[in-house]
Amino acid sequence: MRFSGSTNFSWLCAIAMAFFSLSAAQGAVVINEVESNPAGEESAFKATATAWLELYNTDDKDVDLSGWSIKNSEGRSITFPQGTVIRAIDYYVQDVRPGWLAQDDEVLVLIDAGGAEVDRTAALRDEDDNEMAWTRDPDGRDTDSTDDWKYLASSRGF
Numbered sequence: 247m248r249f250s251g252s253t254n255f256s257w258l259c260a261i262a263m264a265f266f267s268l269s270a271a272q273g274a275v276v277i278n279e280v281e282s283n284p285a286g287e288e289s290a291f292k293a294t295a296t297a298w299l300e301l302y303n304t305d306d307k308d309v310d311l312s313g314w315s316i317k318n319s320e321g322r323s324i325t326f327p328q329g330t331v332i333r334a335i336d337y338y339v340q341d342v343r344p345g346w347l348a349q350d351d352e353v354l355v356l357i358d359a360g361g362a363e364v365d366r367t368a369a370l371r372d373e374d375d376n377e378m379a380w381t382r383d384p385d386g387r388d389t390d391s392t393d394d395w396k397y398l399a400s401s402r403g404f
């Protein structure tokens with residue numbers, strides 16, 4: 247009997263650590279910056295500019311993005327190919343096709359290879375045809391608040 251208490255405690259520790267590892271892993275990569283309206287024309291046929299989004303890995307370990315995807319507010323997805331890796335404390339930029347990023351209240355969702363939601367942006371509106379973009383500030387800030395986001399001079403890949 248004397249040992250049952252510590253056994254239970256060990257189990258609780260194991261469960262708590264499992265939860266902690268899980269949440270730490272899922273929180274490691276965020277959608278960090280979105281440029282839906284770069285200076286120039288990004289619509290099809292006459293494009294002179296390309297819209298893009300940036301991921302940021304807040305963890306000190308590389309993360310394998312193979313099979314992860316980004317879904318836009320129309321439900322269309324971009325899936326990262328096998329072998330896609332985002333380095334520790336580093337950025338990954340994804341250019342997108344014309345029109346893929348809405349310039350009016352776009353919400354993007356990052357989904358891992360198992361189909362679980364990893365991150366979600368605020369509703370981002372960029373009607374200015376210039377080099378300003380929505381970014382988490384500071385990079386990686388994620389409190390599930392619209393205050394995480396600021397409209398600043400774009401910083402693609404850094």
Ligand SMILES: [Ca+2]
Nearest residue numbers: 283284286375
């Ligand atoms: Ca533009």
Ligand SMILES: [Ca+2]
Nearest residue numbers: 283284376378
């Ligand atoms: Ca812009």
Ligand SMILES: [Ca+2]
Nearest residue numbers: 279401402404
């Ligand atoms: Ca950036």
